[in-house]
Amino acid sequence: MMHRMSLGDTGMSKYFLPLLLVCCWKVSTAVSADYDDYSFNGTDDNQPMQQNGLCPRAIPAETVIENNKTFLRISKTSRVPLGGPLIVVVLPSFYTLVFLIGLPANALALWVLTTRVEKLPSTIFLINLATADLLLCLLLPLKISYYFLGNHWPFGEVMCRFTTTAFYGNMYCSILLLACISVDRYFAVAHPFFARSFRSSAFAMGTCAVVWVVAVLFTLPLTLFRQSFPLHRTKQTLCHDVLPREEEVKYYYYYFIILVACGFLTPLLIMVLSSGVTLWVLLGSGGKYALAAKLTALMLISVMTFYSPSHILLLLHYSHSCLQSDGMVYVAYIGSLALSTCNSCVDPFIYYYVSDEFRSNVKRRLFGHRKDSAVSVKTLKETLPSKTFQHSQSLG
DSSP, X not given: OTTTTSHHHHTOXXXXXXXXXXXXXXXXXXXXXXXXXXXXXXXXXXXXXXXXSOOOSSEEEEEEEETTEEEEEOOHHHHHHHTSHIIXXXXXXXXXXXXXXXXXXXXXHHHHHHHTSOOOHHHHHHHHHHHHHHHHHHHXXXXXXXXXXXXXXXXXHHHHHHHHHHHHHHHHHHHHHHHHHHHHHHHHHHOHXXXXXXXXXXXXXXXXXXXXXXXXXXXXXXXXXXXXXXXXXXXXXXXXXXXXXXXXXXXXXXXXXXXXXIIIIHHHHHHHHHHHHHHHHHHHTOGGGHHHHHHHHHHXXXXXXXXXXXXXXXXXXXXXXXXXXXXXXXXXXXXXXXXHTTHHHHHHHHHTTTXXXXXXXXXXXXXXXXXXXXXXXXXXXXXXXXXXGHHHHHTO
């Protein structure tokens, strides 16, 4: 009897494989149906993660369209870091501190540079640097409000695109201008007679104009894609922190790799080489230019300290394959972006307020008479604002 009940003898073997496939199809259909059942907070812990080997920079999300409106859906594990105290308390508080220091420091520096200092090539570079740092500080209140509101952007899509583009644009503009200042300083110190043949106010203005155009081109692609999305089944609207997964993989991955290479690594290499030679010349001249050497080294250290972490995190994040992303790396990344804004606070004190003459100009501008002297207008005759460096500066 048992022999007669076998599959082969009952004729069932030819139906077994089709039945198994039908059952698997039913199970997969049930799973797909369950995938559309979301909790009130618009997340799902069981979201499948694309295993394409590309780690997205931002928190990845799935696109959901309801009533002709596009939403983003993320997992509960991804929502945890977005609502944590690091993002909604520490980060906006840090931006507030940067704003309170950087805004008046750069505004006052720009005011003095444009009204009390002779318009030499170095002065023009410093005016543009102060302008870029000041514009970056002016954007911070929007980011402060966004994070204090718990990652909610109430200002609309246009302002989200503008803020995102301007934030990155001014950051990379500052980096490029710092590279230009380093090269300008290198020629003034290492090749003073050759520098006299091309260094002029017109040349400096043209160089700064090119820098601004390049910075705009660097960040112009950010304006091509939508940056703000409502979170599915919530009243929360996110700005740039959570983006559709398909855009992350097909677009932003390659965009930010190119941006790191062209907007940071190349200028950093230029700064390291030019500042290295400048330091070699200054230190070879004895202790006479010790302050100038310290300021040059301090500039290079500040750039590496404040700008390197965010770009290193990008490179590390993109250098390995990942099966899922819960946002923890991105939380570290936006924290490093906040650190990069500290450079806008440090620049005025490295380039302007360290100079006795510049501080004297500030006091005269605020409290003194408007009578100018030949000495007061030559405070920044070259790129290093220090009296000890004026001899080598005058060669340029």
